Amino acid sequence: MSTLQEMAEAVISGNAKKVKELAEKALTEGFAPQGIINDGLIAGMNVVGVRFKNNEVYVPEVLIAARAMHAGMDVVKPLLTDSAIQDKGTVLIGTVKGDLHDIGKNLVRMMLEGAGYKVIDLGVDIAPDKFAQAVEEHQPQIVGLSALLTTTMVQMKNTMERLKDYPVKVMIGGAPVTQKFADEIGADAYASDAATAVEKAEQLMAS
Numbered sequence: 001m002s003t004l005q006e007m008a009e010a011v012i013s014g015n016a017k018k019v020k021e022l023a024e025k026a027l028t029e030g031f032a033p034q035g036i037i038n039d040g041l042i043a044g045m046n047v048v049g050v051r052f053k054n055n056e057v058y059v060p061e062v063l064i065a066a067r068a069m070h071a072g073m074d075v076v077k078p079l080l081t082d083s084a085i086q087d088k089g090t091v092l093i094g095t096v097k098g099d100l101h102d103i104g105k106n107l108v109r110m111m112l113e114g115a116g117y118k119v120i121d122l123g124v125d126i127a128p129d130k131f132a133q134a135v136e137e138h139q140p141q142i143v144g145l146s147a148l149l150t151t152t153m154v155q156m157k158n159t160m161e162r163l164k165d166y167p168v169k170v171m172i173g174g175a176p177v178t179q180k181f182a183d184e185i186g187a188d189a190y191a192s193d194a195a196t197a198v199e200k201a202e203q204l205m206a207s
């Protein structure tokens with residue numbers, strides 16, 4: 001098995017120490033940082049994403065795999081130019097105003113990072129104006145809104161309205177959110193889970 005295949009396996013099993021060691025080994029073997037990310041770290045996270053979607057693994061396994069992926073990223077990221085990191089696009093993500101739930105949003109962030117996106121995570125309780133300011137600052141292609149409360153879903157609509165003049169696609173998700181609601185407020189995409197969020201991001205980038 002090649003070093004990168006071994007690395008992907010170590011990401012899947014969530015072995016952060018091994019991923020870090022293999023990332024260092026891959027660099028000494030002459031692998032390019034972007035190749036290590038794509039063919040080692042992202043390849044592993046992709047497998048985890050598919051298994052998560054198929055209910056073969058659950059939230060803790062995804063979090064552990066993402067931690068392992070980050071251990072490898074920490075080794076190779078300093079060697080990448082900014083442009084290489086941003087290759088796939090930038091996603092700005094946050095939980096909407098009044099809502100403090102962030103476990104699902106963090107999973108979505110990690111899966112997007114694992115798929116090669118640069119993700120700016122604004123955190124929780126983010127007002128529409130703050131999303132707009134961050135869009136101006138970071139110029140993302142996609143804005144991701146998360147909400148876990150039926151009472152805060154309305155903030156998705158408010159945020160959509162605040163962002164209507166910006167050239168961004170908006171993806172929404174969270175337990176109470178549905179495709180029907182996304183259609184009602186004019187969101188560009190809805191994702192029911194973190195793996196689907198990556199698929200939808202790919203579609204939005206291609207559209």
Ligand code: B1M
Pocket residue numbers: 059093098099100101102103104105107108143144145146147148149150151171172173174175176190191192193194195197
């Ligand atoms: Co809260 N809470 N909570 N809570 N909490 C729920 C959501 C609730 C359903 C529990 C219940 O009553 N059965 C209920 C909401 C009811 C409703 O509105 N219909 C509820 C309530 C009422 C509240 C409080 C109001 C309780 C109170 O204080 N009286 C309060 C509100 C605080 C606030 O936000 N202002 C509150 C507080 C909290 C805690 C702080 C204690 C804690 C949050 C900790 C944290 O996030 N750091 C908490 C938790 C943990 C939950 C439950 C138990 C679990 C949520 C979770 O993390 N799920 C939840 C009940 C439940 O769901 N069983 C509940 C796991 C996570 C991986 O799933 O977030 O759905 P989820 O994310 C998924 C998808 O939805 C999707 O992908 C993720 C991964 O697959 N997804 C996206 C999410 N965001 C996405 C964005 C995308 C795409 C996909 O694109 C951008």
